[in-house]
Amino acid sequence: MTRTPTDLTITPRDRRFGRGLSMDRWWLAGDPVATAFYNCLSATFPKGEGFFIDSVRQFREGTPPRLAGEIAAFTRQEVMHTREHVAFNRRVADAGYDVTRLEAAVDRRLALVRSKPPIASLAATMALEHFTAILAHELLADPRHLAGADPDAAAMWRWHAMEEIEHKGVAYDTWLHATRNWPRFRRWSVKAKVMMLVTRNFTVDRTRGMIDLLRQDGLSGPRIWARMFWFAFVRPGMMRRIFASWLAFFLPGFHPWRHDDRALIDRGESKAGAGDAVLAS
DSSP states (O other), X not given: OOOOOTTOOOOOOOEEOOTTOOOOTXXXXXXXXXXXXXXXXXXXXXXXXHHHHHHHXXXXXXXXHHHHHHHHHHHHHHHHHHHHXXXXXXXXXXXXXXXXXXHHHHHHHHHHHHTSOHHHHHHHHHHHHHHHHHHHHXXXXXXXXXXXBOHHHHHHHHHHHHHHHHTTTHHHHHHHHHTTTSOHHHHHHHHHHHHHHHHHHHHHHHXXXXXXXXXXXXXXXXXXXXXXXXXXXXXXXXXXXXXXXXXXXXXXXXXXXXXXXXXXXXXHHHHIIIIISEEOO
């Protein structure tokens, strides 16, 4: 069975983006649909990242030393992601958008999961971390996704994507540890059901969030819905492009590191080294 690479190092990169800078309302190449996708995704992260941290840390007791260290590094990365998305969301609000309804929807989803046993939160985190990792892979693999974007916003999304790839095995390895005494079929059945539910909720909630933000731009109706479909499934087609990686989650012997895509992290670091981001002092 594939495991997390033994030579992997999870490195929290303390970087800050866009402080004190204004951002165009349609900051991604003047495209309201593309902008709405990333804005509504960012609206989920501050509370979502906190949920991920809590869910994984509940099961750190008794983990092998290496996994315990990775959980600690994962936590530091997620804390900084929260900070930067809070700052990004402030720029979105300054551009004229109200994201409070999107944030309220996140609260409702998280409250429902937290009302269940802690293993449910870990299972949801494991599934969502795979989802974010494959989105991150596609974001870094194809420059078209952020072509023409506000430079600081693009730098922030690339930085976040690098670290999502880097720690993509942590929640999954924690899940394997927490369910180590489960029969194999039970483990597969639960994770498959949770991924299907997570996928349904992600698709529905992000669609609703985009519609909300686009309505604030005065854009609604069948024509804008068609543009949303085109953006998601045709060009650049993020959802279509991640489908094979999403499907792999259900295969026997799956592990996030079955596909070692650390080369994308190196590519992202090269961009950052060329001035893509400002290091925190």
